[in-house]
Amino acid sequence: xxxxxxxxxxxxxxxxxxxxxxxxxxxxxxxxxxxxxxxxxxxxxxxxxxxxxxxxxxxxxxxxxxxxxxxxxxxxxxxxxxxxxxxxxxxxxxxxxxxxxxxxxxxxxxxxxxxxxxxxxxxxxxxxxxxxxxxxxxxxxxxxxxxxxxxxxxxxxxxxxxxxxxxxxxxxxxxxxxxxxxxxxxxxxxxxxxxxxxxxxxxxxxxxxxxxxxxxxxxxxxxxxxxxxxxxxxxxxxxxxxxxxxxxxxxxxxxxxxxxxxxxxxxxxxxxxxxxxxxxxxxxxxxxxxxxxxxxxxxxxxxxxxxxxxxxxxxxxxxxxxxxxxxxxxxxxxxxxxxxxxxxxxxxxxxxxxxxxxxxxxxxxxxxxxxxxxxxxxxxxxxxxxxxxxxxxxx
Amino acid sequence: xxxxxxxxxxxxxxxxxxxxxxxxxxxxxxxxxxxxxxxxxxxxxxxxxxxxxxxxxxxxxxxxxxxxxxxxxxxxxxxxxxxxxxxxxxxxxxxxxxxxxxxxxxxxxxxxxxxxxxxxxxxxxxxxxxxxxxxxxxxxxxxxxxxxxxxxxxxxxxxxxxxxxxxxxxxxxxxxxxxxxxxxxxxxxxxxxxxxxxxxxxxxxxxxxxxxxxxxxxxxxxxxxxxxxxxxxxxxxxxxxxxxxxxxxxxxxxxxxxxxxxxxxxxxxxxxxxxxxxxxxxxxxxxxxxxxxxxxxxxxxxxxxxxxxxxxxxxxxxxxxxxxxxxxxxxx
Ligand SMILES: Nc1ncnc2c1ncn2[C@@H]1O[C@H](COP(=O)(O)OP(=O)(O)OP(=O)(O)O)[C@@H](O)[C@H]1O
Ligand SMILES: [Mg+2]
Numbered sequence: 001x002x003x004x005x006x007x008x009x010x011x012x013x014x015x016x017x018x019x020x021x022x023x024x025x026x027x028x029x030x031x032x033x034x035x036x037x038x039x040x041x042x043x044x045x046x047x048x049x050x051x052x053x054x055x056x057x058x059x060x061x062x063x064x065x066x067x068x069x070x071x072x073x074x075x076x077x078x079x080x081x082x083x084x085x086x087x088x089x090x091x092x093x094x095x096x097x098x099x100x101x102x103x104x105x106x107x108x109x110x111x112x113x114x115x116x117x118x119x120x121x122x123x124x125x126x127x128x129x130x131x132x133x134x135x136x137x138x139x140x141x142x143x144x145x146x147x148x149x150x151x152x153x154x155x156x157x158x159x160x161x162x163x164x165x166x167x168x169x170x171x172x173x174x175x176x177x178x179x180x181x182x183x184x185x186x187x188x189x190x191x192x193x194x195x196x197x198x199x200x201x202x203x204x205x206x207x208x209x210x211x212x213x214x215x216x217x218x219x220x221x222x223x224x225x226x227x228x229x230x231x232x233x234x235x236x237x238x239x240x241x242x243x244x245x246x247x248x249x250x251x252x253x254x255x256x257x258x259x260x261x262x263x264x265x266x267x268x269x270x271x272x273x274x275x276x277x278x279x280x281x282x283x284x285x286x287x288x289x290x291x292x293x294x295x296x297x298x299x300x301x302x303x304x305x306x307x308x309x310x311x312x313x314x315x316x317x318x319x320x321x322x323x324x325x326x327x328x329x330x331x332x333x334x335x336x337x338x339x340x341x342x343x344x345x346x347x348x349x350x351x352x353x354x355x356x357x358x359x360x361x362x363x364x365x366x367x368x369x370x371x372x373x374x375x376x377x378x379x380x381x382x383x384x385x386x387x388x389x390x391x392x393x394x395x
Numbered sequence: 396x397x398x399x400x401x402x403x404x405x406x407x408x409x410x411x412x413x414x415x416x417x418x419x420x421x422x423x424x425x426x427x428x429x430x431x432x433x434x435x436x437x438x439x440x441x442x443x444x445x446x447x448x449x450x451x452x453x454x455x456x457x458x459x460x461x462x463x464x465x466x467x468x469x470x471x472x473x474x475x476x477x478x479x480x481x482x483x484x485x486x487x488x489x490x491x492x493x494x495x496x497x498x499x500x501x502x503x504x505x506x507x508x509x510x511x512x513x514x515x516x517x518x519x520x521x522x523x524x525x526x527x528x529x530x531x532x533x534x535x536x537x538x539x540x541x542x543x544x545x546x547x548x549x550x551x552x553x554x555x556x557x558x559x560x561x562x563x564x565x566x567x568x569x570x571x572x573x574x575x576x577x578x579x580x581x582x583x584x585x586x587x588x589x590x591x592x593x594x595x596x597x598x599x600x601x602x603x604x605x606x607x608x609x610x611x612x613x614x615x616x617x618x619x620x621x622x623x624x625x626x627x628x629x630x631x632x633x634x635x636x637x638x639x640x641x642x643x644x645x646x647x648x649x650x651x652x653x654x655x656x657x658x659x660x661x662x663x664x665x666x667x668x669x670x671x672x673x674x675x676x677x678x679x680x681x682x683x684x685x686x687x688x689x690x691x692x693x694x695x696x697x698x699x700x701x702x703x704x705x706x707x708x709x710x711x712x713x714x715x716x717x718x719x720x721x722x723x724x725x726x727x
Binding site: 283284285287289291292293294302306307 | 449454482483484485487490491493498500501502504512516517561564
């Protein structure tokens with residue numbers, strides 16, 4: 001594996017692509033820490049307290065932390081799941097640090113309880129305009145302490161008084177027709193794109209690997225049926241299917257897109273795994289495993305299958321790029337999930353309102369993300385190929 | 396010869412099923428091996444040696460199939476065992492070592508895992524117990540620094556070490572029969588000698604029977620007790636190793652010796668065997684060697700010579716009408 005890493009990193013272009021992808025992953029996880037209207041830390045003196053609707057709580061509070069799992073602040077489960085990662089990662093790092101010193105089970109309990117606490121802490125409170133209210137109190141002469149994120153807007157908190165603003169110091173990319181900060185929406189759009197790619201591709205890779213391995217291992221009638229299914233399903237026009245399904249359902253959700261992509265995408269993987277399986281199963285090590293009296297299931301799943309997965313990694317990386325494109329396309333056509341911030345949606349608005357920066361910014365993001373994913377996939381393919389050949393020659 | 400042989404094979408036949416009917420690949424092979432004995436099977440490439448070995452383990456896949464015969468190991472008829480019981484014979488009572496140590500090991504598992512697995516499977520040992528025994532086995536087959544080597548992957552080891560790992564896997568459950576299919580062909584000469592030494596030592600220590608498949612008569616001379624010469628799916632001659640080297644009986648065996656460089660003959664010309672080994676589908680009727688044989692008689696083209704004791708050397712059995720005729724003429 002270190003050999004593989006050296007090869008991937010060895011190529012500058014691929015290394016750059018890999019770092020861009022890593023950066024996107026980091027942005028996706030850190031999004032609410034970069035852009036949030038809720039201050040990390042807030043102190044409102046008793047004297048400034050009022051009981052009106054939406055008033056700020058008095059005393060010390062941490063609105064950002066308590067709002068991470070708030071269904072009103074983050075209506076989409078995708079966002080709450082990423083927020084879970086945001087909480088989980090430091091806990092995991094801590095857990096592993098502890099595991100090095102103590103028994104791993106201690107660390108597991110630690111991590112699990114951190115996750116549990118985070119999820120149960122979910123509650124619901126009205127969306128406020130924290131920044132405006134803090135400004136009001138300060139204008140009245142109160143001593144208010146508030147620590148904000150770099151961008152003081154949330155993904156889904158519209159400012160009805162500031163719609164369709166051009167780019168400015170406050171809104172670097174302006175606001176949309178509902179008065180939401182476009183930069184913030186693009187930032188949270190990274191989450192949507194990555195999760196579409198990951199979930200859809202994991203789904204079809206699982207299906208494809210399972211069916212491909214079954215076909216390659218069992219041969220005969222099972223193989224013939226699976227090959228037939230591969231041929232039929234790979235003829236499905238995926239994009240059209242997604243559009244029809246989305247048009248049929250009452251509440252549009254990106255999960256529909258994920259499922260349709262997942263259910264139609266597996267033939268390429270299955271075909272690949274099957275072919276790889278047939279060639280690997282005739283290798284000596286597979287025969288040797290059988291000659292040792294190991295049960296067939298063990299020979300298939302522990303010995304042969306892991307040797308078939310390297311090319312799947314490449315297909316999956318290409319697949320993520322493809323899924324991102326499909327989702328952006330759907331959102332651009334107005335068939336996206338209205339509850340999430342998607343790049344395609346921003347692009348659609350830019351086209352409708354004829355604002356160049358609203359077309360260029362999401363367009364560039366989609367272009368860069370898809371290109372980098374594809375470059376990474378090609379790098380992986382090149383890195384894996386000579387390795388495979390070398391193993392055959394046995395050097 | 397009082398105690399029954401460990402392995403007794405009778406008229407074993409393996410065929411390749413084609414649209415034009417079955418083509419024999421292993422054709423009526425009979426042989427037996429006693430405990431602690433090494434039987435070498437020699438023959439040119441494509442004569443069915445590997446198929447014979449795989450047939451003994453019942454590991455032939457379609458389009459190949461075992462068509463008949465009997466394989467008895469310690470009295471158990473292996474061809475009649477249910478598959479589940481056959482699986483507990485493989486790896487435990489009969490182990491197999493393959494030709495290429497590079498490809499016989501799984502590239503994605505550490506060598507230690509590959510040995511542990513067999514011990515856990517057959518002996519119901521715990522993982523820790525299995526690992527302890529794996530390290531001991533590595534020590535036994537002469538792998539230096541075994542505690543560290545168990546965690547390495549096959550590509551991190553040299554060819555010689557890999558073949559030692561393969562041997563360790565085969566020996567893990569103390570098999571009574573070891574089948575070694577050209578275990579040293581892929582190694583260079585010095586490593587080859589080391590591995591053969593090791594094989595001989597382990598066999599003596601463990602009183603294991605060995606079926607050694609090779610086309611290298613030098614290897615045969617070094618480790619075998621008895622030799623079976625195979626040609627086109629059949630055994631044409633069987634003899635103790637010394638007898639075979641002193642007095643080869645079958646014309647094919649003689650041709651084999653003439654085609655082999657030897658120290659005594661010095662710079663004498665090597666003789667290639669006339670013609671080429673035919674593919675199974677083109678095997679001729681009668682004695683399969685007759686088109687290439689200098690001593691062929693009319694009946695050789697039509698009848699199959701049976702394997703019979705040779706008058707000149709009672710311990711040799713040979714399948715040749717020319718030898719039979721000479722025996723009949725010879726004065727008693
Ligand atoms: N899967 C298969 N399909 C068709 N024919 C096969 C198959 N496997 C083996 N054969 C045929 O069976 C014959 C015997 O093959 P086998 O591998 O036993 O030869 P061998 O004596 O071991 O040769 P080598 O010394 O090259 O290893 C060969 O002629 C080969 O063509
Ligand atoms: Mg062979």
